[in-house]
Amino acid sequence: MKRVLNKKMNSFIFFVLAFVIMIGIFNYKVLKVHGYPLFRKMQHELILYRTKDYNIRETEHFIIRYPMEDKEIIDLVAEASEEHYKEVCDSFDYYPENKTTVIVYDDPDELMKNASLKQGKPPMGVYFASTIQILSPRLWIPENEKIEDVFMNEGPMVHEFTHLLVDDLTKGNYPLWFTEGVALYQEYLQTGYSWGEALSYEGKPYTVEELTDDFNQLDVMLAYKRSFEIVKEMVERKGFDEINQLLKDLGYGNGFEAVFTK
C-alpha cells in the first residue's frame, strides 16, 4: 500500500515538474505565477499525508489537525482562527475558496519537519504551503499567565493567516519583508499589537533595497520593525487599497521593484 502510494506520488511529481519546465521555457513570468501554485499544492498534499492520522476539528473556515488530546487548546485555536477571519479577509477583499488547514503540534520537531525549517528555535507559528502550523500554546505561554488572553491577543493566527492571503493573491511573487510587514500590520489592525515599538535603530533604518535583497542577513527584529513601519506608512498615506493594488500587480507576475516604485 505504501509503495503504491509513493509510486503514484513520484509520477505525479514528475508530470508536474515536466509541465512547469515546459511553461518556464515559454515564459518566465508565466512560470513564476502559474508554476508556483502547483509546487505549493504538491508541498501541501505532502503535509496532509504526513498528518493523515491526526485528529480533525472543523470550523466554518478552518480545518484544524492535531495529534494530541487537548480539548481546551483546540477550542482556543478554533476560536482564535475564526475571531478575525472576516475583518482580515474584508481588508484584502479576498476570501479563500477552501477552508484553511491549521496544524497544532505538541512536538516542536514535528513542526520543524513539516514546515521545512532547517535550523533555529521552533517558532510559535509558521505559514508554509497553504497551511498554518503552530505550536501548542502550552509550550510557549508560561503557566502563570492566562493562556486564553495571551493566545488571543499575541498569538500567531492573524499573522500567519495574512501570510496565506498574501501568498494566494501574489501567487508567491513577493519579497519576504513585504509579507512580514503586511502580516505585522494586520496584527496591529486586528489586535492593536504594535511590533518592535521598544526597539531602536543603531544608525539608519534599513532601506527597501536592503530588506528586499538581504532580509535573512539583517538583524531579525529590526528588519521586522522596519517592514512593519514601511507598510504602516504606506497605508496611512494612501489607504489599504494601495497594498491591494500592489498585491494584484505582483499576482500578474510583475517584479516587486517596478511595482513598488510605481
Ligand SMILES: [Zn+2]
Ligand atoms: Zn511572519
